[in-house]
Amino acid sequence: MSNSVSTAISRVDPEQVLVRGYNLADLIGRYSFGDVVYLLLAGDLPSRSEGKMIEAILVACAEHSIDAPSIHVARTVASCGVPTQQAISAGIGAIGDYHGGAGEACAKLLQEAVHERRETPPTEVATDIIAGYRRSGRRLPGFGHRFHTPVDPRARKLLQLSDRWHISAPHVALARAIEDTLRTDTGRALPLNVDGALAAIMSDMGLDWRLGKSLFIIARSAGLSAHVHEELLVGKPLKFAGRSEIEYIGPPERSLPEAQ
Amino acid sequence: MSNSVSTAISRVDPEQVLVRGYNLADLIGRYSFGDVVYLLLAGDLPSRSEGKMIEAILVACAEHSIDAPSIHVARTVASCGVPTQQAISAGIGAIGDYHGGAGEACAKLLQEAVHERRETPPTEVATDIIAGYRRSGRRLPGFGHRFHTPVDPRARKLLQLSDRWHISAPHVALARAIEDTLRTDTGRALPLNVDGALAAIMSDMGLDWRLGKSLFIIARSAGLSAHVHEELLVGKPLKFAGRSEIEYIGPPERSLPEAQ
């Protein structure tokens, strides 16, 4: 009962590691991590703008709050006497359809609509999508945020960069048409949140919607690492499960250094 | 049974996310993911060189092979009919002391030795460390590689960059002293592998040794994402557990584009 399996991702020789055909050692120091994430997920090196865009997305999703379920789970597990990787692993397991998963759902929605209705004006497509969700009683994934209202500052920044770097195309356009239609229809703003921005932009960079959660996971593994480290260093065993208040004891708000 | 918990990592307000005191939206597009990883893990922004070094480390560890246990586990779990995050979560759980964990062990060794024997010449410290491991019968973590012999090309590249960017300091020096002493003693090369290079360099950047596995996990979450995606798209259910042969069907070896 043994099988041969095949992969188009990498090949390892004693003297080199090939990633999508490129020598990994040549990528180190010359290409950004965002470039290599794109290479791994899309199969080819990105344009310079796309690589920077991936980096921007990773930064935007790297950390949010100790109140996010993935972080909460990772810290609780870390407080039970386990090694680092197990706490991070449990936290990533919490990145489900209701937490960090809206990006995947929103990207699916945008990619299917753009694919199937290429010739239809975005506003018309947007109206149909909203009507469909309204009928089904489900929430439109990627729009609105329970905490960041009226606007999710991370989404706004990502969309600015996507425009500036000429990445925004039909998927971002459709996402904005949905945003506009929602505002007109309901009289209140329900703007793209960080998941929705990620979804629209990754779609315009040609990434399969099934990678929506993956981008979020790669990014959030950084925040998870910081929290697990903090918990292992200064947390008290078993004291995390019932936590209710969160106190921030880090540096006060500060400005970024001038030059960089 | 509720508790207040405290964190120095982030604070979330409706209009902004503060990460170590900085407004996350201002970091997006202006700082690399490597910069933000360092900020999250070390508490402060890195120097320009250090941020580039983190990116280089993340690239070096992003992917190795379908034969690596973490990738193998993630693909096997993905073939069982589960969502993306669960397969990635299981793969990260395989990053234990024997796989991806040598970086943490090696960083601990280097940091403790440099801390305690600041005044002793590296060669003397190296001799004592090797003798200690020999007595205990354990393997020295971070040196030698079962597959990449005589040299791990990822380690060599990382150390070149660490020298060029003036990051190499006492920990890299001690690692090299160990490498030299091993060669003299045993007559054969047992050079730093990618885990050992990561360990020495992160130590010279001031990162706590407990973060050794975390850096590897952040990096490898990219390779895991690519493999889980490939398995979900083209793998056959349940066919992965007993795989023995691996066939590479990606692009043939190719050169990187000239300008970038």
Added chain:
Amino acid sequence: MSNSVSTAISRVDPEQVLVRGYNLADLIGRYSFGDVVYLLLAGDLPSRSEGKMIEAILVACAEHSIDAPSIHVARTVASCGVPTQQAISAGIGAIGDYHGGAGEACAKLLQEAVHERRETPPTEVATDIIAGYRRSGRRLPGFGHRFHTPVDPRARKLLQLSDRWHISAPHVALARAIEDTLRTDTGRALPLNVDGALAAIMSDMGLDWRLGKSLFIIARSAGLSAHVHEELLVGKPLKFAGRSEIEYIGPPERSLPEAQ
């Protein structure tokens, strides 16, 4: 952002633990684990036959083979240098829709059909179900086994006991009607496998279909524990990922002791 949550499962006082209203200390030694599993999942104590039936199901699913993906994953993770719980946790994560998950899917199918078509003869319902699956091109969950042909000995034994203990009712009847119709239609046997038997019998005991995977997980945690222990004791680090051949080195086939 704190909430009150409610549960109908247990309450803990300093001097006692109440499980579904009963004092846990009074259950110990007087009720079987199968009784308590039923109490936990269904909310009330089972009849004597039902408690024995749960025990029989747990025994039937406790272990299958090192070739099962969940066991394979747990042993691979165990070989990477992690603690017991992490290897078991990863193995349980592999119990997805394609492995150990057919019980849940089959129970859903049976419970919905019995609920909606209470007055229709089982043969007619069976014919419609088979036709529906044929149209959709999906496999009927719970019938046939890639390895145990023509019959899954565990399923046969469970169904015998379910009949003998007067548990078999509409759901087992419908499952058998499907089995018969498949045989007549296709000319070949595609009998209930262990997942299908579990599904039909748990349904006749009034357990919600969403518990199908749970029963399998509780049972299989025993096999996982044995395999992880064996790997930690005698396995070689990192040698499991590429395993192809499996050699059985346990006791040769033997008979059960006479009296018990």
Added chain:
Amino acid sequence: MSNSVSTAISRVDPEQVLVRGYNLADLIGRYSFGDVVYLLLAGDLPSRSEGKMIEAILVACAEHSIDAPSIHVARTVASCGVPTQQAISAGIGAIGDYHGGAGEACAKLLQEAVHERRETPPTEVATDIIAGYRRSGRRLPGFGHRFHTPVDPRARKLLQLSDRWHISAPHVALARAIEDTLRTDTGRALPLNVDGALAAIMSDMGLDWRLGKSLFIIARSAGLSAHVHEELLVGKPLKFAGRSEIEYIGPPERSLPEAQ
């Protein structure tokens, strides 16, 4: 890079599953789950008393409270939009050295002491063990309970049964000697808790101390299943992470039925 692996646990043929040499189908309905857990973990069938003892241990550890970190983690993950197995998997990952892990540590302690100091009176061994822990500043695993004071009702019941069924031997004797010495020394009761009782009794049944966490995991997978099911059915997405109050809404305290 493929390997042959060997196992003494099971062998699968098309017409039968052998577990430790016995035909699994013959075990179903005739042996309890506790018997089969022992068979899997110890390699041979238990005596009748030992099988009942395993069942009693599984019942004692099956469920405690929504406040236990493993349950808390599983429910939080379940509230994030993931399948059953992922929430249970995460909960099991929380069964670390500080939660559910004292059994393993205590069993190690007892087995090593009994093995090495077979000829020394238990009271003397107990005194030395306590002195050793006192010097190292660590807590003695398996004694005392933060919530169940002065006595853990589950431990008391397990020890009664272990005596009644003639299982108690040197390990239980040593555990009791430690308990007595602690009381004499400190003037306050620090009795065996459920982890300590599990440890002492499993040791007297010949089970390797490395299986201490496994027994707890097998048992607790039942409670985890009930809680994950409750969360998926009636929980509100993402509302679990910050929970502080727990309200019990199950049946009021009730007596067990007379005859069974």
